Structure formats: C-alpha cells, structure tokens
Amino acid sequence: MITVYHYMTVAAILFAMGTYGVLTRRNAIVIFMCIELMLNSVNLTFIALSSHLQNMDGQVFVLFVMAVAAAEAGVGLALMIAFYRNRDSIDVDDINLMKL
Amino acid sequence: MELIFFYLIAIVAVASGFLVIRCQSPVNSALGLVNTFFCLAIFYVMLHAPFMAAIQIMVYAGAIMVLIIFVIMLLNLGTEARKRYTTGVVWSAIASLLVLFNVMYFIKRGRVTGAEGDITSYTVESVGHVELIGKALFTEYLLPFEIASILLLVAIVGAVVLAKKEV
Numbered sequence: 001m002i003t004v005y006h007y008m009t010v011a012a013i014l015f016a017m018g019t020y021g022v023l024t025r026r027n028a029i030v031i032f033m034c035i036e037l038m039l040n041s042v043n044l045t046f047i048a049l050s051s052h053l054q055n056m057d058g059q060v061f062v063l064f065v066m067a068v069a070a071a072e073a074g075v076g077l078a079l080m081i082a083f084y085r086n087r088d089s090i091d092v093d094d095i096n097l098m099k100l
Numbered sequence: 101m102e103l104i105f106f107y108l109i110a111i112v113a114v115a116s117g118f119l120v121i122r123c124q125s126p127v128n129s130a131l132g133l134v135n136t137f138f139c140l141a142i143f144y145v146m147l148h149a150p151f152m153a154a155i156q157i158m159v160y161a162g163a164i165m166v167l168i169i170f171v172i173m174l175l176n177l178g179t180e181a182r183k184r185y186t187t188g189v190v191w192s193a194i195a196s197l198l199v200l201f202n203v204m205y206f207i208k209r210g211r212v213t214g215a216e217g218d219i220t221s222y223t224v225e226s227v228g229h230v231e232l233i234g235k236a237l238f239t240e241y242l243l244p245f246e247i248a249s250i251l252l253l254v255a256i257v258g259a260v261v262l263a264k265k266e267v
Contacts, residue, residue: 002106007143008207010110014117014136016200021121023192029126029172033133036164037117040140043156051147055217056236059152063237066159067248071255073164077171078262084175 007048014041028080028090032073039069106146113139126172130165137161148221151229 014037021034043062050058080090087094116139119132137160144153219232237245 002103002146004212005207006106006110007147009204010113010143012200012203012207013114015203016196017114017117017121019199020192020196023195024189025121027126027177029168029175029177030120030129033120033126033129033168036133036160037120037136040137040160044140044143047144047147047149047152049212049214051149051221052212053214053216054219055215056219056232057240059149059233060236060241062152063155063233064244064248066155067252070159070164071251073167074255074259075262077167078259080171081174081263090175090177 004048004052008045011041011044011048014038014044026091026093028083028092028095029077031092032076032080035072036069039065102146109139109142113143126177127169130169130172133168134161134165137165148224149229151233 018034018038018041021037022031025031025034043065046058046062046065050056050062083095084090113136116132116135120129120136123129123132137156141153141156141161144150144156224232
C-alpha cells in the first residue's frame, strides 16, 4: 500500500538533490534547472497531500506554482541572454558586477 | 504490484535527478530533467490528478524545457570548465544532507492531519478532474488566478525588454 509518506520521501530526496545542485554547479542554466527540480518536488508534496486530505486546494496551488515557474523561466533566461551578451559567459563566478 | 511500480518510478526519478546535478553538459542535464518531469507526471496520475499530469507534461516538459534547451543552443554552451574547482562541494553536500535529514525527520515523526474534504478518487472519476479544478479555481481562488495572469503578463514584457539588443 502506497502511503502519502512514500511520495513525501521521494519529494524530500529530490529537493535535497536540487539543493546540492544549486550550491555546487557553476553554470547558471544548470542552477536554473536545479531550481525547477526543487519546485517540482514541492509540487509532488502538494499533490500527494491534496490527494491524501481529499480536497482541491493543493492542486490549485500547484497551478500557481507552475505559473510562477513559467514566469521565472522567461525572465531568468532573458537575464542569462543579456548577461552572456555582456560577458561571453554564464558562469555564476563571473557575475560580480555589483561586487566592491 | 502498485508498490513495485511506485518504487520503479521513484528510482528512475531520483536517478534522473542525479543526472541533472552531475552531468557535465547542460544538454544532458536538461534531458535528465525531462525524464524527472515525466516520472512526476506518472506520480500525479497515480495520485488521481490526471489534469495535473497533463499540465506537467505540457507546461514543464513541453514549454519550459524547450525554452531552456533553446537558450542552451543559442548560447552554444560546451561542457563546464573544471579548472576552478573549489572546496565548496563538501559544504554543499553537508548542507543538502542537513536539508534531507531535517525533512525526513519531520516526515518520520509527524502525522499528516488537516481538514479532510469530500473529493475522493470516486468523485474525481465521476465528476471529472478538470471540472473540479475549474470550480475551485474560478470560485474560491479567483483573485490569485487574476494575480497570476498579471504576473505572467509582466514576465512576458520583462523578458522582451531584457533580451532586447540595446540593454
């Protein structure tokens, strides 16, 4: 029998892996993909709990998370293109324009 | 049988997530991420949320991943340079293990409680998932829905302004 804890465990593992990726990778696009991985693990938790508690609120929240992720994808990738045009790199170590 | 299937999909999802964080080439990471999205869509179907699975495949695996791969190919990114390899990996591993330990501790020790609704899997099958979502979205969550639409509009305008030539 699959319980809600199974799904939450998978979501926790995916979230921790996303955290590791965000903290270790240098490529800004890969960091962005790791953030998407973390958002998806949260979505899995929302839907698992929504299915367990038998109401719709969690699934409506997942729709809003997806809307925010889509907006983030558009703006984030536009930022990366603008940065690449200035520096010829999207390595996050090169993003130091505001450093003293 | 269902449990074996669950474990199979879970292993594939975690392995694809591992590919996302370990692959040298961003394109390989993107392919692993698509695989993870499909595994999560299968989970949504198993959780009686078929509309969410369809949205997951269309929005994430369809739209967002195409955008990411398009940018990867537009910028012509090769494999990551390994020369500037610092000791941050150890601390990052400790931090992520701490996150994992915390979350697992709460999952193991806690009990899931809350306001139980009346939308069972039978209701989803008889009424229809899309209708239930639509009813919740346009009655109870109408204001957040409108705010999300304004957010998407602002994001479109912002993306166009940011990616223009003379910035």
